[in-house]
Amino acid sequence: MRILLITQSEELYLPGALSTWFAELSDADTVVGCVLLSPAASGTGRKETLFSRAWDALTIFGFDFFVNIALRYVWRRLIKADTVCSIVESRGIPIIRLSGSINNAESLALIKNCGAEIFVSIQGNEIFKQPLLELAPCLNLHTAPLPKYRGLMPAFWAIHDQLDETAVSVFLVDEGIDSGPIYVQSSVKIKGLSLHEVIVRTKLKGMYAIHEALDLVRQGRDPEIINDASESSYFGFPTKLDVREFRRRGGVFFK
Numbered sequence: 001m002r003i004l005l006i007t008q009s010e011e012l013y014l015p016g017a018l019s020t021w022f023a024e025l026s027d028a029d030t031v032v033g034c035v036l037l038s039p040a041a042s043g044t045g046r047k048e049t050l051f052s053r054a055w056d057a058l059t060i061f062g063f064d065f066f067v068n069i070a071l072r073y074v075w076r077r078l079i080k081a082d083t084v085c086s087i088v089e090s091r092g093i094p095i096i097r098l099s100g101s102i103n104n105a106e107s108l109a110l111i112k113n114c115g116a117e118i119f120v121s122i123q124g125n126e127i128f129k130q131p132l133l134e135l136a137p138c139l140n141l142h143t144a145p146l147p148k149y150r151g152l153m154p155a156f157w158a159i160h161d162q163l164d165e166t167a168v169s170v171f172l173v174d175e176g177i178d179s180g181p182i183y184v185q186s187s188v189k190i191k192g193l194s195l196h197e198v199i200v201r202t203k204l205k206g207m208y209a210i211h212e213a214l215d216l217v218r219q220g221r222d223p224e225i226i227n228d229a230s231e232s233s234y235f236g237f238p239t240k241l242d243v244r245e246f247r248r249r250g251g252v253f254f255k
Helices: 014-023 050-061 063-078 084-090 105-113 154-160 195-218 240-248
Strands: 002-008 030-037 118-121 138-142 165-172 182-189
Touching (some): 002 014, 014 195, 030 084, 050 063, 138 195, 154 165, 154 195, 165 195
Parallel strands (some): 002 118, 118 138
C-alpha cells in the first residue's frame, strides 16, 4: 500500500518509535510522503514555540521535570541524535510542510498529490475533517484502552489513576476525538513504571500495533472492536493540581 505518514517534530520519544516502525515496514508498503506538523500547545490547538513548551514544563509539571527534560533535549542535540526529520529523510521520503491547518484547501491539494492509499497518524495533533478523510482512510495510534482515556496525555492519566496496565489502540479515524472503530488493541503492563517508561513502552508497542492494523486493512478487513461512546471518558491536559495529585498518589516522571 502507498502510505502517507502524518506526525510531528517531537524529539524525545518519536525518533526511537519511528525507527522501529520503519524497520518493521512490510515490503508490500511504500511510504510516499510525511506530513510533518508543528507541535501544538497543550489542549489549545495553537502552534507552540520551544519557549512556550519549556514554560509549560516548568509551570505545570515543576522544576525537576523541567530540568530533566531540558537535559535530555540538550544531550540529544550535543550527540546529534536522530530526529523525526533525519529518520524520514534518510529513507528518501519527501517531507510535506504545511503553511496552515491540515484541513485547508492548500494542504488537501498537497496531500492529494501524494496519491496515498492510506494515512497513518502517529501523534497527529489536529482533528481531521471529512474532506481530508475522503482522500484516504486514516489509521491513528492512541496509547490508551479506548473508549476510555480519549484525549490528551493518556500515559499521565493512567498513572494518575493508579492502573496496573493500560493499552494501545489503533483505530480508523472519523471526525470525532479518538472515536473511530478500533482495528487493534493491545494491553501494556505499567505498574511501578515512571511516566517516561510508560511513554517509551506504549510508543514501542504502538508501532507493532499499527503494522497489525495495516495487515488487516491489506486483507480487506473492517475494524471489529467497537469504540462505544457510552463507555468513553475524556481527559484534557493536566493542570498543576492534577500534577500535585499525580505525585501524591506515588506517580513519578523519571527514575
